[in-house]
Amino acid sequence: MQDLGGKPVIVRTYEAAKETGLFDEVYVVTDSEIIYNEIELNGGNAIMSKKEHDSGSDRIAEAAENMDVDIVVNVQGDEPFTSKNGLEKVLEVFQGPDADMIDLASLMTEIHDWKEISDPNCVKVIVDKDNFALYFSRSPIPYPRDKNAAVQYYKHKGIYAFRKQALMDFNRLPMRSLEAAEKIECLRYLEYGKNIKMAITTTQGIEIDTPEDLKRANKFLKEETTQVVNNKYRNFPMVPKVVFGQGSFDQLSSILAPKRKDKAPFIFLVDDVFKGNQELVDRINLRYNDKLLFISADEEPKTSQVDEIVKVIKDEFTYKPSGIIGIGGGTILDLAKAVAIMLNNKGSASDYQGWDLVPNKGIYHVGIPTISGTGAEVSRTTVLTGPVKKLGINSDFTPFDQVVLDPDLTMGVPKNQWFYTGMDCFIHCVESLNGTFLNAFSQSYGEKAYDLCKEIFMNGDLSDEESRGKLMMASWHGGMSIAYSQVGVCHAMSYGLSYVLGTKHGIGNCIVFDQLEEFYPEDVALFKKMVKDHNIDIPTGLCENLSEEEMETMIDIALSLVPLWENALGDQWESIATREKLRSLYLKM
């Protein structure tokens, strides 16, 4: 009942669990009338239980006995910062290959601080190779005889997911000595030979066990609410250093020199289109143990690809690199940003797909575009296809620390590709300028980029050299334009194509935009003219032979990009962008 930012802790916990949207029902089970009344007063569901119970799970078993439920999740009342991510992870294990063996699932998180490891309020857990729990203890386990032994400690988080049967069994089993000694309820399960599968979460959260915890939690909440306020007027970082000019690429070595840390190498991720281009490789000027990795841009970048590159680097070097240099198009630039982040953050890149999920700053990273249009050189995101979604790692740590804009590097780009990626920029401007999120900041960048695109693609009187320089700056401004607003219908639908068919971003946008007369009439007309003038092929018939399931997935992916639709069509977007509408558009592509 203690106050946490104006509401009792238990109310906060209840609301957090409900807000995840993962559950059919959420109840507070309590033996306290005060708590019961508080929850009911706030419009929540509460259940009174009898007073004497050995543990929270026993209390929940009493409440769930007559409910028709499949899985029951026990969230401790003192976990107001319960995150959707953690709960999702616990629930996911019931869909894994060993689901049948699991009696209950729980959550753990890595800990590193010896103070926390040795704190008896922090329950540690050790697991087998498949993450089944071996033992829980308030002592540090394992005990490191040699203080330098490389062991990973895990802290147990008070969230349990039970199959209903397992929960009922628990209720009937008498407490044994280990549980009685440690006062850790899931030990009872281990003592009776049951299997507890542990999921790993990276979100820390604050549990409230002591008055100091409560103070910390209140402080945390205050910071969080200020951030939400900031979201209204986004406070975003910009690329702090940029060099522009023909031949500026040759300054790279002198730009990097002061950033070199002792023996730590620079890692260059270079588009493999440059593999036979010895001149470019010579200009990179590798020093000491610097490493150059050629990376293919044939497919959209994936979280698994990021994880692999990080592994290659970690396997070869025992210390962190001095920096990551990405040289290529949007694909390589996005990979470079993600690799820089993942070298300083644990787990898989897929853990951080979303907004502001990255806890640690990435290592120094430099972006050098060799094709213009995406704005990836300036943006705060790195768009990745993960195991379940296509979504960027959007964070303050994503933007490059340095960008080198040398228009000459774009010289070899094939014509169709030049157009597709250039149109990505044009479409960024169209979607930003016609969006409901538009403000003067975005507009000023969007209008400039839009005009530059028209100059480049509409009048034929620019020299190639001028055109390359201008397109490079259009890309930059187009990227800045969406930093404060959003893209729209074309990008949402293009993500659907890309997720299901692997269609690349630039060409996918062109395929979609070609069909969007009703949303952007004048600009689609302009676009069609540019396609004609430059004699560009826009593929057709992509969706002709889609299975029903693929079509449904495509529509799901497109519709899941809510902010894009809100920007494009306003609050009432769902009445316009119906499933039927999207289907009929896709069928034309």
Ligand code: NAD
């Ligand atoms: P790309 O990086 O996929 O490259 C397209 C093709 O052009 C590749 O075959 C590549 O090898 C080739 N190429 C690149 N430079 C060349 C050169 N100088 N000479 C000859 N060939 C060259 O294309 P892109 O359109 O720049 O990037 C698309 C990617 O960017 C997508 O994955 C998309 O999701 C991402 N993107 C990111 C953002 C962001 O803000 N992070 C914004 C838009 C798009």
Ligand code: ZN
């Ligand atoms: Zn784009």
